[in-house]
Amino acid sequence: MTSSPAWQTWLFICAAAFAVVLTGLLEPDLTTQVFLLAPFVAVIGLPHGALDLSIAKVLWPLRGWHGKVKFVSLYLSLSALIVIFWILFPSASLFAFLIYSAVHFSGDWSDSPTALRWCGGAATIGGPALFHQGDVAHIFGYLVPESAANLATSCLVIAGGTALVIFVAMLILQPTTRTRAAAEQAAIWLAAGLLVPLVYFIVYFCVLHSVRHTVATIESLKDRKDALLTAGFLSAITALMAVSSILFLDSFKAGLIVESISQTVFIGLAALTIPHMILVDRFQRRSHHLAEAL
Ligand SMILES: CC1=C(/C=C/C(C)=C/C=C/C(C)=C/C=O)C(C)(C)CCC1
Numbered sequence: 001m002t003s004s005p006a007w008q009t010w011l012f013i014c015a016a017a018f019a020v021v022l023t024g025l026l027e028p029d030l031t032t033q034v035f036l037l038a039p040f041v042a043v044i045g046l047p048h049g050a051l052d053l054s055i056a057k058v059l060w061p062l063r064g065w066h067g068k069v070k071f072v073s074l075y076l077s078l079s080a081l082i083v084i085f086w087i088l089f090p091s092a093s094l095f096a097f098l099i100y101s102a103v104h105f106s107g108d109w110s111d112s113p114t115a116l117r118w119c120g121g122a123a124t125i126g127g128p129a130l131f132h133q134g135d136v137a138h139i140f141g142y143l144v145p146e147s148a149a150n151l152a153t154s155c156l157v158i159a160g161g162t163a164l165v166i167f168v169a170m171l172i173l174q175p176t177t178r179t180r181a182a183a184e185q186a187a188i189w190l191a192a193g194l195l196v197p198l199v200y201f202i203v204y205f206c207v208l209h210s211v212r213h214t215v216a217t218i219e220s221l222k223d224r225k226d227a228l229l230t231a232g233f234l235s236a237i238t239a240l241m242a243v244s245s246i247l248f249l250d251s252f253k254a255g256l257i258v259e260s261i262s263q264t265v266f267i268g269l270a271a272l273t274i275p276h277m278i279l280v281d282r283f284q285r286r287s288h289h290l291a292e293a294l
């Protein structure tokens, strides 16, 4: 998103510092972290994706209820196909998910030079693996077979390590890269190092990514009230579907609720992110074209 306001940087830094203090005091175990993750993603993370219908209305003329229902059906069918693909080919799906997540998250610094933007994308996903390899492999183990979980974690460690070296080298050698975006990325590296992976993810995904995307999208839409109401409604439906999925998965393997929640949250995010990315990318390109034309 283009030229984000400074308050977003401060909000993220404060939230990360608060999380460091709180987790230092409470030392939450994995079950507690997963139980924190689900409501945060549902209440703060999901609405940024639920604005996609309003984005689509700007991109295409979705006439009346018919047009909207058609769009939502297409969006959800694409997501359902991705879930089926994940069930059939979990390992390939995890690798693809990690790569396109890094690409999607790099968009949080879309107004920065390419190298800084890519370092940011790699930091968001590679940071936790670099500092907490065992924990990340353990969580990936809920999503894919163990060998693939370990391989994916090792790849993230390499990607994260490379990105961190490039980031530090850029800061030292190129004073022009010492921007607010770089400060945010430095905070991401610190948060990834100091926080357990799921708490880190809550803070980054909910407080930086989701807030930035929601604010930028709302600002560029005409009918903001309608967009927020629709997003609230769609988020509530998606959260209900997620609860059903957790209960359904849990009925098969009672006692493994942590696994059921992790699968629902992350495979759900993987499935929703593909149509979300396609739309956000189109919308950002359209906004850049409009900005250039003005
Ligand atoms: C599973 C998992 C991770 C990756 C999460 C990803 C990749 C989430 C992507 C979400 C997207 C793309 C949302 C779009 O808006 C981390 C952070 C390495 C920590 C350990 C567990």
Ligand SMILES: [Fe+2]
Pocket (backbone or CB within 6 Å): 048, 104, 209, 213, 276
């Ligand atoms: Fe997003």
